[in-house]
Amino acid sequence: MATDQKLKARLPRGLADRGPADVAATETMLAKIRAVYELYGFEAVETPLMEYTDALGKFLPDQDRPNEGVFSLQDDDEQWMSLRYDLTAPLARFAAENWTRIPKPYRSYRVGWVFRNEKPGPGRFRQFMQFDADTVGAASVAADAEICMMMADAMEAVGLKRGQYVVKVNNRKVLDGVMEAIGLSGDEHAAKRLTVLRAIDKLDKIGPEGVRDLLGAGRLDQSGDFTKGAGLEAAAIDTVLAFTAARGETGAATIANLGALVGATVKGAEGVAELAEIATLVEASGYGDRVLIDPSVVRGLEYYTGPVYEAELTFEVPNEDGQIVRFGSVGGGGRYDGLVSRFLSEPAPATGFSIGVSRLMSALKAISSPILSGTEALGPVVVLVMDKDRAGDYLALTKRLRDAGIRAEMYLGSSGMKAQMKYADRRKAPCVIIQGSNEREAGVVQIKDLVAGAEAAKSIESNAEWKAARPAQVEVKVEDLVETVRGILASQA
């Protein structure tokens, strides 16, 4: 059935278009972060947006198809491929595939879009940008400590002040110790352990009492929806909650608390020792005030095997509706000793961190960060077209400006002068160049400063007066065009 119905232009949900200001601000921010990573000796590497699904993670258990959380397609040989959902798994593939060629420990960074087929929400997109740095082939916790310190430096490089952010460190082995202490070690309790970890992860969102409910029978949230809990005994719940509250005044106090809670288990003791070493290293480098041991950090990803970290913003900002917004985590990472070695017959310990670029960007916007100011660019100088058959003359004027390094364009539409002025206004043009037949014969051009003109307009009420005054408009010889425009640009800067 034929129809003359027009196609509806629509952006898929969870995706976003970005305007010039956004693009420029992102570029600026990425440059700042990149400079920090390079200062630490990390080198750039870029991998494709797509990988074979088995390299990214797992197929659904017992089914020959990928997890629904990734965007997937089948190659012409029926192999499943997926858009990358983070930058860590592709790095692991790259490092393993080039294992004999790369210097080890291999220190690299990468930035790019990642994709997740999940329900989008405020601040949650299906395509977003991450900026990662990883060290592959170093088992020492010095590598972890260094990454944490580098993250602190990156936060400051993008304009956050000390106290506006904090890098929190925990250790999966300590969490394992807690699990062992409450009798949840062993494969048969894997599912329940996951439930407990998720509950702990929600501490800052729902508070200790909410976590208590989730660890026990379950929790009824404000929408009336019920979430089934882990079903732990009261004593076990107390142990877990005591663990999350184990943060002391100082790192040493926190470590002592943790030692008391899980020191009796092998894993727990190992984790506490690692945390103590990280604390020492961080302290020795003078980062003790912003890299903190915090037992409430969990991180959702299952592949972490040791230290885990999270960069968190500590300030709150009211949004346009007047509600208080906490940005929370703007990045996270940890040690993943198993991820690269999946591909290899030798151990390949690795640790890394990922910055959520988009989220960090919205936080910087909210506090009007200075590194984002000045990214709202003026448009080009617009050369108006008064006589359509003289386009060559106007292009010559435009080229004259371009040759002098001044952004300029000839109006390419078909409308009259009034509309061309409106166009220039909307383009945020600093000025327009006007040359009708009179000016052409005299070898001159009119140059109208749109910024100064708008300023002058405030004191002019009648349109007749406004037109007659021709505010901020000068007539100069064509030879003086460049110099005059330069003067106008300088006066607007």
Added chain:
RNA sequence: GCAGCUGUAGCUCAGUUGGUUAGAGCGUCGGAUUGUGGCUCCGAAGGUCGGUGGUUCGAGUCCACCCAGCUGUACCA
């Protein structure tokens, strides 16, 4: 997935106990002003009232189901 809320012009919304031709502001376009962006005034375009079915003499309004969006929650390897 579960729950709550919301669907009327490009956007933000109004629309009375169900009653004639569904409105406003903003935006867009044109004119007042053949060659000057602002302001002001005048005018125009723009609607399957989310969809389908039902109740009714009559539905934007009431009912049922469906769809979409938002918010929370779950999942997020």
